Amino acid sequence: MIVKPDEISKLIKQQIESYSSKPQFSDAGTVIQVGDGIARVHGLQNAMSGELLEFANGTYGMALNLDENSIGVIIMGSDAGIKEGDPVKLTGRAVEVPVGDGMLGRIVNALGEPIDDKGPIAAEGYRKIENPAPSVIMRRSVNRPLQTGIKAIDALVPIGKGQRELIIGDRETGKTAIAIDTIINQKDKDVYCVYVAIGQKASTVARIIKVLNETGAMAYTTVVLATASESAPMQYFAPYSGCAIAEEWMYRGKDVLIVYDDLTKHAVSYRAISLLLRRPPGREAYPGDIFYLHSRLLERAACLSEDYGGGTLTALPIVETQEGDISAYIPTNIISITDGQIYLESDLFKNGIRPAINPGFSVSRVGGAAQIPAMKSIAGPLRIEFAQYKELAAFSQFGSDLDRFTLNRLNHGERIMEVLKQPQYSPMPVENQVLILYALNNGHLESINISRILKFQKDFIKYIDLHAPSIKQEIRETGKVSKELEKKIDAVIAEVKERYHYN
Amino acid sequence: MDQLTDRYVNALLEISTEKGTLEKDVGQAMRLSDMLKNPNAWSFLVQQHAPDSAKRQYLVRFFPEGISEHLVNFLFLAVQNSRESLIIPVLSEFTKRANRRLGKAEAIVVSAKELSDKQLDAIRAVLSKKINLEIHITPVVDPDIVGGFYVLMDGRVFDATVRSDLNAMRERLKRGSFE
Numbered sequence: 091m092i093v094k095p096d097e098i099s100k101l102i103k104q105q106i107e108s109y110s111s112k113p114q115f116s117d118a119g120t121v122i123q124v125g126d127g128i129a130r131v132h133g134l135q136n137a138m139s140g141e142l143l144e145f146a147n148g149t150y151g152m153a154l155n156l157d158e159n160s161i162g163v164i165i166m167g168s169d170a171g172i173k174e175g176d177p178v179k180l181t182g183r184a185v186e187v188p189v190g191d192g193m194l195g196r197i198v199n200a201l202g203e204p205i206d207d208k209g210p211i212a213a214e215g216y217r218k219i220e221n222p223a224p225s226v227i228m229r230r231s232v233n234r235p236l237q238t239g240i241k242a243i244d245a246l247v248p249i250g251k252g253q254r255e256l257i258i259g260d261r262e263t264g265k266t267a268i269a270i271d272t273i274i275n276q277k278d279k280d281v282y283c284v285y286v287a288i289g290q291k292a293s294t295v296a297r298i299i300k301v302l303n304e305t306g307a308m309a310y311t312t313v314v315l316a317t318a319s320e321s322a323p324m325q326y327f328a329p330y331s332g333c334a335i336a337e338e339w340m341y342r343g344k345d346v347l348i349v350y351d352d353l354t355k356h357a358v359s360y361r362a363i364s365l366l367l368r369r370p371p372g373r374e375a376y377p378g379d380i381f382y383l384h385s386r387l388l389e390r391a392a393c394l395s396e397d398y399g400g401g402t403l404t405a406l407p408i409v410e411t412q413e414g415d416i417s418a419y420i421p422t423n424i425i426s427i428t429d430g431q432i433y434l435e436s437d438l439f440k441n442g443i444r445p446a447i448n449p450g451f452s453v454s455r456v457g458g459a460a461q462i463p464a465m466k467s468i469a470g471p472l473r474i475e476f477a478q479y480k481e482l483a484a485f486s487q488f489g490s491d492l493d494r495f496t497l498n499r500l501n502h503g504e505r506i507m508e509v510l511k512q513p514q515y516s517p518m519p520v521e522n523q524v525l526i527l528y529a530l531n532n533g534h535l536e537s538i539n540i541s542r543i544l545k546f547q548k549d550f551i552k553y554i555d556l557h558a559p560s561i562k563q564e565i566r567e568t569g570k571v572s573k574e575l576e577k578k579i580d581a582v583i584a585e586v587k588e589r590y591h592y593n
Numbered sequence: 594m595d596q597l598t599d600r601y602v603n604a605l606l607e608i609s610t611e612k613g614t615l616e617k618d619v620g621q622a623m624r625l626s627d628m629l630k631n632p633n634a635w636s637f638l639v640q641q642h643a644p645d646s647a648k649r650q651y652l653v654r655f656f657p658e659g660i661s662e663h664l665v666n667f668l669f670l671a672v673q674n675s676r677e678s679l680i681i682p683v684l685s686e687f688t689k690r691a692n693r694r695l696g697k698a699e700a701i702v703v704s705a706k707e708l709s710d711k712q713l714d715a716i717r718a719v720l721s722k723k724i725n726l727e728i729h730i731t732p733v734v735d736p737d738i739v740g741g742f743y744v745l746m747d748g749r750v751f752d753a754t755v756r757s758d759l760n761a762m763r764e765r766l767k768r769g770s771f772e
Binding site for chain 2: 118
């Protein structure tokens with residue numbers, strides 16, 4: 091639906107004609123205190139928890155605390171213009187956001203109101219921001235891969251559609267970069283994306299939106315924005331609004347990816363609200379229901395069974411740690427809710443290993459079932475070899491006299507590290523990943539100098555694109571690397587090495 | 594309203610009804626609570642270090658002429674039980690409920706500009722007819738409501754302001770033809 095000017099005129103005409111100034115009767119209370127995005131309202135004994143309330147200036151609020159004498163309301167938007175003694179009306183509704191395909195390519199605030207320059211939103215409907223998660227009957231196990239386009243993730247910690255995979259790490263370790271790369275990689279894959287920015291700097295988000303626009307990813311993405319300058323209630327609402335927008339598509343049978351960037355700040359904003367509402371503080375001053383805050387949000391990610399449309403909602407929550415401490419309160423909570431985590435280390439990042447994924451601490455509990463067979467057969471040994479290399483590398487620092495077997499292992503490990511490096515904003519299709527990891531696994535890279543491995547990867551893929559596109563097509567279609575195909579790939583690698591003087 | 598206030602109010606109401614002094618007590622309760630709302634008086638009453646006897650003496654100075662004995666006793670009891678903070682809530686709730694029993698109700702009428710007595714009478718007549726009680730109106734002027742007026746009465750709002758019409762229209766336009 092697009093709002094046309096003549097429709098507006100028609101609506102106004104109707105309202106002028108039927109304007110009888112019929113007074114409305116409703117339950118009302120009075121504001122007794124307002125500030126910090128919170129209001130205390132006297133009266134309203136029939137208010138429901140979570141109900142939408144209307145302030146006199148047209149601002150809405152949500153009833154959170156129902157006390158004996160008053161109710162605690164969080165104000166959605168600015169509290170300017172609300173004063174003591176103002177009437178507050180019950181609406182009988184819950185908080186809703188517009189949903190539907192009209193949201194694609196749009197930047198909205200936590201209430202679903204557009205904040206870009208593309209005019210009003212053509213909403214297909216409205217959806218409550220708090221919804222129950224799909225029940226066990228509606229779900230099935232994760233069975234299709236969601237390709238992130240990042241070699242280290244797709245090979246070592248694969249993500250399936252409908253999975254909840256946590257991205258965790260210190261500040262400036264590339265957490266957001268992984269999420270954005272994943273969104274960019276969904277181009278032409280019929281996956282809708284929602285990026286929820288909670289408590290971030292507006293400049294950071296502007297940069298992200300610019301990247302999404304430049305890569306064409308904005309066409310299938312909605313950005314839900316509650317920057318650091320917005321009130322705590324807006325930051326608290328943002329992930330639920332984003333989830334409602336994504337959920338609508340999931341229930342229509344679509345595959346959807348949602349990124350919550352980041353839930354640490356969400357927890358902090360909820361702590362602020364809870365303390366202002368005088369709820370008792372617990373550990374680190376977080377309220378008692380801080381676990382439920384995130385569990386009910388992440389439980390809404392699901393892989394629906396065919397009977398319910400077969401849609402999926404994959405969630406990539408992001409959590410920031412302090413000094414790599416993943417055993418802090420919020421990180422442990424979210425680790426226990428999610429189906430695995432991608433752990434980023436600042437030491438790796440500083441050593442130039444980017445993405446700075448630590449494969450030792452990173453796991454994916456369900457994604458393995460969703461990997462394509464070709465990737466699965468290659469990635470299996472990779473993880474073990476990588477772990478062995480890490481152990482040997484630490485040990486071999488003390489001795490220079492190493493036997494050949496150990497040297498080979500170290501050599502191979504260094505090549506694994508080199509191959510898993512990948513620049514930002516350049517996700518790689520899964521068939522390219524399979525080809526490169528195949529070359530790595532079968533020892534084709536052992537004879538190449540470490541410094542030339544990056545170039546070899548480019549030459550290899552370019553050569554296949556030009557001279558043997560059938561190889562990629564076969565991997566794409568069958569998802570496997572057959573014996574005959576192996577021979578073909580071996581031949582191509584030999585040819586590339588010969589032509590570009592890698593031997 | 595919390596249970597404790599409720600208990601005190603019920604007790605006061607019963608005594609007043611039994612003695613048949615409800616109407617007189619309402620007037621006294623209103624005057625008393627107006628006087629006690631004085632910040633100096635209030636801060637003295639609620640402080641914990643002052644002895645009860647001092648508070649009682651202080652209260653005596655406030656009593657209007659011919660105050661009912663049971664109201665005096667209520668104040669002294671509140672001091673004795675360290676429930677000084679409940680005095681004003683109990684008195685205002687008592688006034689409200691006693692008025693209701695006497696067939697009267699309080700209403701606040703908020704309008705954009707000052708209403709004439711004729712207009713207030715008209716509003717009073719309509720409201721009285723609607724809820725079958727004699728209405729006592731407190732007029733308030735608030736230019737923020739743009740036009741029209743609203744009535745706050747007994748936890749309900751009777752809203753006929755241009756501001757809420759404009760808000761409703763904005764909301765409907767924002768949602769387009771969806772509804």
